[in-house]
Amino acid sequence: MIFGFGKSKRVIGIGLDGFPYSLAEQMIDEDVMPNLRRLAVQGEMKRIKSVFPTVSGVAWSSFLTGRNPAEFGVFGFVELTRDLELTIPNYTDLKCETLWERLDDAGKRFAALSVPMTYPAPKLNGFLVSGFLAPELDERAVSNPDVLNTLREHSYEIDIDPGVAVESPEQFKEDLDRVSKARQETALALLEEDEEWDLFFLHVMDTDRLNHFLWKGRRGTEGGEDGYFWDFYSRLDGFLGRVIQAVGGESEILICSDHGFCELKWEVQLNRWLKNQGYLDYENAPAQGYKAIKPGSRAVSLVPGRIHILREDRWDAGCVSDKEYGPLRKEIMDKLRGIRHPESGEVVCRQVMKKEEVFSGPHADAAPDIIVDPCDGYDLKARLGAGHLFEKGPRSGMHTYEDAMLLTGSGLRAIQKAQNITDVGRLIAKRVL
């Protein structure tokens, strides 16, 4: 081997959805995750940022393309068409080449398990199974029928049903254990095969689900006596140990998360706020969805913290002229900065940003006009017909833009310089390709 030629360039990646850096540190300090400690000591662990809007669909699309949302054209789990119809963007809506396509083009051997926004599964020469929001495990969720057979052998499931978390917390824990176990066993079986992966990437959605619904169940917090939260991470650490063993060392292992998490105190219904302020009016007809918006409305919000100004040329029902746009946007932004919780007096919006501050690319026209980054504890929602500005929901954890994590093995120093989840995807591509 001369000057690194012929050296393996493989990466074994694990994406822990919504696993915060600060929680990783705590898990290491309290010895809940000794294998994570071992990886962090031998390699390096750092804090990285997520993307705006801070949801997994956008964050992993950024990872997959190494680009910003105005380049790949997706800004959330749902979008509105110009006639106010709700649509759910998927993999085919990504307008940039993805990591999977590039790997396939280059003839690399890769496995990609469960990464969000990979549905419908592209029919490529890799072991690929879609993640969130694939409705079920069938041919549309895999790169080829052999993959489906292997997954079924391991009783693999795409995701838990999050609806269960509210109805039955015990069932939720059972589902989470079953789904994570099958996911982990499948991943280990693939890693233990003789196949020489150039990139192996496992995405774990289960951490995000756990953090959403049981964040308050952490030890040392209110209602955290049952210990399930800690046990879950302890079992995850056991899996990391087995990965290290299967791969034969730490140096090529990468762990990253796509956003952070914090305690959710209040859900803030931005469409209620827009209505209160006179920017939005709608009929009380939930079945109609966003079609219930009445003519004359000037702004509407989508989760999380996306506000569209209803401009004449962009929306069928739009009424805001080019001349009115600038001043109206400034007025709304100024008012957003002033929102406080009536009891605690806390400010709700940490940053209120214009779209051009956040996005740049050919699809910037489709971007929300205002992006709000909330203060910790205030989760920005957008339910039409919400009765109150501040509401309580079933979830106790919410996403944060700051405090995602990246851990790189000693052989992956080039990826260590990543500042956010987009960089992580881009630098992985750079190393493997």
Next chain:
Amino acid sequence: MDHLSELENKSIYILRESYNQFDNLAALWSVGKDSTTLVWLCMKAFFGEIPFPVVYIDTGYHFQEMYDFRDMAVQKWGLELILARNDRALEDGMGPESKLACCTALKTQALKDCIAEHGFDALLLGIRRDEHGIRAKERVFSPRDQQFQWDYENQPPELWDQYSARADEETHVRVHPLLHWREVDIWRYIQRENLEVSELYFARDGKRYRSLGCASCCAPVPSEAATVGDILAELETTSTSERAGRAQDKEDAYTMQKLRALGYM
């Protein structure tokens, strides 16, 4: 020179260059608008008589209109037609129920067998660079190995229109004379040349096909475009970002319920 003539000139140059460089050339013709344009360009490049065969991959599941159009065009243009058909798989009952396996057997395998049987060293294809992001890296001359794999990092350079038609150990080279065309160029050219294309492209009962394939796996798009002129008007006003599936069917309802449970809508 106008834009369409420039595109046409470049394609004809590539076609003549290919005919000169390869011993055993064939054009792949799906009877779709792009490859029909390709065949028409071949007619022009070789003065009304194409000196090589055109290959039609017959999956057995195409629209009847496509077979009719094919037979009409073969007659009219005097084409030497070769059918690539995986009869064995069809006899074994291969069909669209098993989508991916079906495509592999009836398209990929049929073509592999056809290339082997006739010993083609190069194939002309009507793909365009604007079809998909992945096509951005395609070359005009694109070598394929025995597994049909495309090693995009190891492609011959193409500078100053000097096309190198030989690559290491390839079994055949794919030539893409229409790579530089866009969808709208194709329609403008069809209009200019008054070229006949399949009737499936034009609206019937408020629907038309934007691309053609097997009847079982093609869905029409809602459209009122009944002429080439209408299609051009439609293409100029359609925003490309409208591919998002409308939230109507059962699958979307399930997905929405999930998004709601997680508080994403």
